[in-house]
Amino acid sequence: MSKQLHKNFTDEQVKLLLKSYVDKKIKINYILQILGIKRRRFFKLLARYKKDPNNFSIQYNRKAINRKINKAIETNIIKELNREKVLILDKEVPIRCYNYTYIKDILENDYNQKVSLSTIINRAKTNSFYLTKPKRKAHDREVITNYPGELIQHDSSHHLFAPYANRKWYLITSIDDYSRLILYAVLVERETTWEHILALEDVLLKYGFPLAYYVDSHSIFRFVQGRDSFWRNHYQLTDEANPQWKQVLDDCGVKVTYALSPQAKGKIERPYRWIQDRLVRTCYRENIRIIKEAQFILNSLVRKYNYRIVHSTTGEIPYIRFQRAIREKRTLFREFRIMPPFKSTKDIFCLRVERMVNSYRKISINNLELKVPGAPLHERIQLRITPDKESGISEVRFWHRDNFLGSQKVKNSEINLVQF
Numbered sequence: 001m002s003k004q005l006h007k008n009f010t011d012e013q014v015k016l017l018l019k020s021y022v023d024k025k026i027k028i029n030y031i032l033q034i035l036g037i038k039r040r041r042f043f044k045l046l047a048r049y050k051k052d053p054n055n056f057s058i059q060y061n062r063k064a065i066n067r068k069i070n071k072a073i074e075t076n077i078i079k080e081l082n083r084e085k086v087l088i089l090d091k092e093v094p095i096r097c098y099n100y101t102y103i104k105d106i107l108e109n110d111y112n113q114k115v116s117l118s119t120i121i122n123r124a125k126t127n128s129f130y131l132t133k134p135k136r137k138a139h140d141r142e143v144i145t146n147y148p149g150e151l152i153q154h155d156s157s158h159h160l161f162a163p164y165a166n167r168k169w170y171l172i173t174s175i176d177d178y179s180r181l182i183l184y185a186v187l188v189e190r191e192t193t194w195e196h197i198l199a200l201e202d203v204l205l206k207y208g209f210p211l212a213y214y215v216d217s218h219s220i221f222r223f224v225q226g227r228d229s230f231w232r233n234h235y236q237l238t239d240e241a242n243p244q245w246k247q248v249l250d251d252c253g254v255k256v257t258y259a260l261s262p263q264a265k266g267k268i269e270r271p272y273r274w275i276q277d278r279l280v281r282t283c284y285r286e287n288i289r290i291i292k293e294a295q296f297i298l299n300s301l302v303r304k305y306n307y308r309i310v311h312s313t314t315g316e317i318p319y320i321r322f323q324r325a326i327r328e329k330r331t332l333f334r335e336f337r338i339m340p341p342f343k344s345t346k347d348i349f350c351l352r353v354e355r356m357v358n359s360y361r362k363i364s365i366n367n368l369e370l371k372v373p374g375a376p377l378h379e380r381i382q383l384r385i386t387p388d389k390e391s392g393i394s395e396v397r398f399w400h401r402d403n404f405l406g407s408q409k410v411k412n413s414e415i416n417l418v419q420f
Helices: 002-008 011-022 028-035 039-051 071-089 100-110 117-126 193-207 244-252 262-285 291-307 318-327
Strands: 152-159 169-176 182-188 212-215 255-258 351-356 362-365 368-371 380-388 393-400 403-411
Touching: 011 028, 011 039, 028 039, 071 100, 071 117, 071 262, 100 117, 100 262, 152 193, 152 262, 169 193, 169 262, 169 291, 182 193, 182 262, 182 291, 193 244, 193 351, 244 255, 244 351, 262 291, 291 318, 351 362, 362 380, 368 403
Parallel strands: 152 212, 212 255
Antiparallel strands: 152 169, 169 182, 351 380, 362 368, 380 393, 393 403
16 A cells, blocks of 8 residues: 555645644554555655645656656667568578567677567567467377486478578487487588487487487488388388488497377477577578588577576476486486497497408499408498598498408598488
C-alpha cells in the first residue's frame, strides 16, 4: 500500500492526519495503521508537510517517461532487426525466424547497451519484425542415458553457414548424450568418410572409448543393400558390409546404434539449431567468406555453449554436468589404448583397402604400383591409409592378417582419395 498512497488517499486526508499528529491529537501508531506505511516513510511525509503545509501533496510525479529508451538504442535495435530480415528472406540461408535473444547479446557485447528482451520484442512487433515460430514435430524416439560416454550422438549438416561465402559447407558434430557436451564441431567443404574418421580420432583420443555411437543411416555410417549398390547381392544383406567409418569403431570395440528417423536424433538437433542459428548470423554480421574464419566463430560458440549456457533439458551447464559425473566415477568412457596387433593410431584411424600381391611382391592401387617386401605371394593384404591434407602425403601401412609388413609414403593425388 505504501507505494500506492496517492491512489488510496487524497491530499486533504493525509494533511488532516499529519496536522492531528502535530497538534498531538492522534498517536503515530494509529496513523501508520491507517495509511499502511512504515515509520520512516511517515517522518519523510511529516517533514515535507512542516516545510510547506499549504502546498503539501502526496501525488506521484514521475521524473522520466516510463519505459522510454534511448534513441540510439532504438536505432540499433531496428538496425539489427533489419539484418535479421535479410537473412530470413534469403531462401538459401537456414534462418526462418528472428532471434531476439541474439540481438540482445549483440546490443550488450557490441554496442555496450543493455536492453530487456521484452523491449526488443515490443519494438519488433511495432515495426513489423515479428514472426511466430513454427511448431516442431514431437520426437518419435528419445534416448535416455545415465552416464557420460554411454552414447555419443554424431551427425552432419549441410547449409549456407556464411551467406557471403556463396557456397555451402558441412558441419560435423559429436555430442555426449548424457551431459549434452559438444565434443567435436568442425566445418568442412566436402563431407567424406575421412572427415568423419578424423572426428572419431579427435573424440576417442581426447575422451577415450565410449560405449556406443548414435548415427543416422547415411551411407558413410551404414551399408544398406539395394540403396548403396547398383546390383543386388543376395548373400550380402544390410549391415553385412562394413563402411570404413564403422570399421574404425569395430577395431575400437565401440558399438553403433542407428536412428529410426530424423526426429529420433532430437537431442543433437537442438544444440545444432543453437549453433547453426548463431553461426549464420555472426558470419553474416562479420562478412565472413573463408571457412577458416567461420571455424574461429564456431569454436567461440561451442565454448559458450559448453561452458556458459544452462541446457534447457538438464538444467545444468554441459561441462559442469560432464565433469561432475567424471569426478564421481560415473562414466562409461574407457581409457584409449592401442590394442594388439596394432602398432600406431594410424593403424586404427585410417582408410582401408585390400589388394592382391602379384608375383613381384607388388600391389596396384589406381595404377600406382607399390613394392611390399615380405608380402606373401598371391594373397590379399590390407592397406591402411592415413592421408595428410596439409602436406598432400599419405602413409600407407601394409598388413597381412595380424602381421605388420611395413609402410610407404605416397602422394594423395596418386591414390585418388576423392573416392573416400
